[in-house]
Amino acid sequence: MSASDILAPLRERGWERLYPDERIRITVGLGTCGISAGAQTVFERLSARVEELDIDADIVPVGCAGMCYAEPLVTVSIPGWPRAVYENVDEQTCDAITKALARSRYAKNNRMGFVYRDWLEDFGTWIDLIEMDGEEDEEETCPDDIARLPFLRSQEKRLSASWGRITPWSVEEYVAEGGYAALAKALFELGPRDMIDEVIASGLRGRGGAGFPTGDKWQAVTLEEDETRYVIANADEGDPGAYMDRGLMESDPHRLIEGMAIAARAIGAHYGFVFTRAEYPGAIRSIERALAEAREHGIIGKDVLGSGWSFDIEVVQSAGAYICGEEGAMLEALEGKRPDPRPKPPNPAHAGFEGHPTGLNNVETLAIVPSIILHGAEHFRSCGTKESPGTKVFSLAGTIKHAGLIEVPMGTPLSTVVEDIAQIAKENLHNIVFPEDSNFSEDRDASDGIAVQVGGPSGAILPLTLDGLTLDYEGLVDAGGIMGSGGIVVLGRRACVVDTIRYFLEFSARSSCGRCFACRELLAQAAQIVGDICAGKGYESDLAQLEELAKRIPRGSKCGLGKMAANPLTSGLRYFRDDFEAHLHGSCPHLVCKELMHFEVVAKACPGCLCCLPSCPTGAIKGSFGKPFVIDQEKCTKCWMCVSMCPYPALMAFPEPAMQSHGSADARQEDTPTCESQLPEPSVDPCIYCNRCIDACRHEGADILYFEGRGRDRTLKKATFDGEELCMHCGACERVCPTNAIEAIFRERST
């Protein structure tokens, strides 16, 4: 069988499914976002109604179209007509849609607009459609064109063009969209050298964070003598607040499979892994099913597209450990060892999985490859910047109207993304009193947002007003962060920058493997100090100390986690010093830090309606019907329950009044012995985590020593079974330990 024998019939069948001649096609977005918004019910309701009304329609599950804010999202195409898109569909809308369809019409309820792409004779692309929108006179012909929505207008959907349109795991629909043509080209027309040259020429940089040139990485693998090689897709999207890799795997898994196959062909691998998170069950299902279909049709397996070349993929599900996103730690986990970052060099390209050369790339990086192979490097470079060519998918979340996945050219100004695409949402602030002090609100009156966080725990927190910031690798480094995976979270007026920094520092400290002193101890110290500041126990001298720590943490850390962990802190101190100062003076300007705010009933505004009373879990609200209520501050746990119940501007949240801050420079040092919040003592374990004892124990045949715990909790342990010690007391560990730590660790514990 040749490639076209396999692909041609698939394409035909896929085409029939995507653009049926006689039948109506209804799609329901069943990504994680859709399901969380109730899409499963919508799917069932539509199916039931279509059957009831005897409508000739297929109801197909699709992935996420990126418009998560509008979920549940349903599209309907009647043959010969453009595709209608419905937003926030509920059961009533389902009924309206099917009722209209029974009369071959489009319902108006909740209709967002039309997608003209399917309707255009030549089946142009989204890109054509957006271009067409630029020409004024065309507008007439495309009423309600959704490409004109502000959310879509500035986007350039290349990688994500099929998301939310095709059934994710359907190999037929993927092939009809032009899928696996690049793989066929890679197998039959190009040699590995050509492919690597093309990828180098494209200037593709890794989407996993640091932006390392992908072609160079692949080339390094091919220079190794070892013929056993692997590809790994890093799908361990650990940045809490980013979800583009999930979107990709749920919505278009075949693109990742194709990209991995091409990468494998280029670097000479025959086996690949997709290492993904347990928190993404939908993505795992989608990719497993896609793999099964691809295998069934001879696209993956012993004889890829009839070329005689073999390639297969294994999906590995992690179980909740952020550090596994780091490539060395991921390789350790794959080999069944404690996920600690590996010392570098050697890089995975030289010695990766089980010591063999390994091409390890982010999911998005790999998924871009097919288009580079098919359309060439020039096409890829036709958007983006010189140093950061191409497009990038970003995930938008936070206090915005349009949360979702977007794809824009690299180098797009942050302001375009936040103001035009995401659009700051109005918050319900009617019962919140912000500090009168104009110091805090000066820059924030223009919009309701205050800050934007790009790149998660390794990224920066930036003011929304930062001029000229562009979303590309260099732009973000200049601003004090990194691209990370590309998660953008907008913080509104009800989010506190200092609390967010505390959150990230604690996150990183908890995730640290605990080997490097700076990452283990200093990061924990920084987290504790910022935590103290949030709790109203900060000192003036803390800011200077934090600055010092922020410099020392990256210096003393080996891997990316420690090197980047101070970025939120550094950028926060640089751009949001006012917020730190306000906390030091006892008040949280955004009423997040519970110690630095309180609730009060404004007597004038409270008619004593009782609404708040039952909501309080601790019985802190006192009073009787018809009279103003009061809150017992001692009992109030600041859970915000009552505030959401009060129909009047009566039950209000107030910042604590500003006051003198604690102490002068060095006050913390002087106070520390008596102060209840002490900085964590550096660990007294003399262990330097050299692993020699573990190796020695393995050599002796017992193999029971291991490290447990992350960060500061990292300790050496002896595995026991049924309360029985398996230790042979051979003393091998003690003999090899360079610091005499074994004795200290186990003697201390047994006494």
Place this chain on the structure above:
Amino acid sequence: MAAIDSQELHDFLEKLVQDYEAMKSPILTMLNRIQERYRYIPVEALYELSQMTSYSFGDLNALVSSFEDLTTEPVGEHLILVCDGTACHAVGSVDVIKAVEDELGIRCGTTSEDGKYTLKSVYCVGACSLAPIAMIDGVSFGRIKLTKLDDMLASLRTEAAS
């Protein structure tokens, strides 16, 4: 916790090892399957696995202790995960966690005494657009309102009552 039938465990593990023989990196998958089957990872299972495979007992212990989802303590029949990722945190997931704690009468990260519920916070379930979000037994609930928590937990309660 019901005592584990060692013979059954042995058969289960033997089948597991067989099923995943062809995989090049089966260990995480096997540990996940054990956790699913027993709702925790019995130390016996690790010991037996180390005898059946080339993984060492020490390494297996290290692995299990490195992953938040793998536990050597049984989790409750119902697993309630409240997301505390960046996006959820920014819109008040801390208050959601607190409210669920109050509702269930357990602290986050623990299991109720009757073994019915485990409440945990997780870092991002990938539906940040619908923050704040929680997952009950794998079903996700988006756009949680503090005042509507009851609805979300209702399904659990009716089941517990019956």
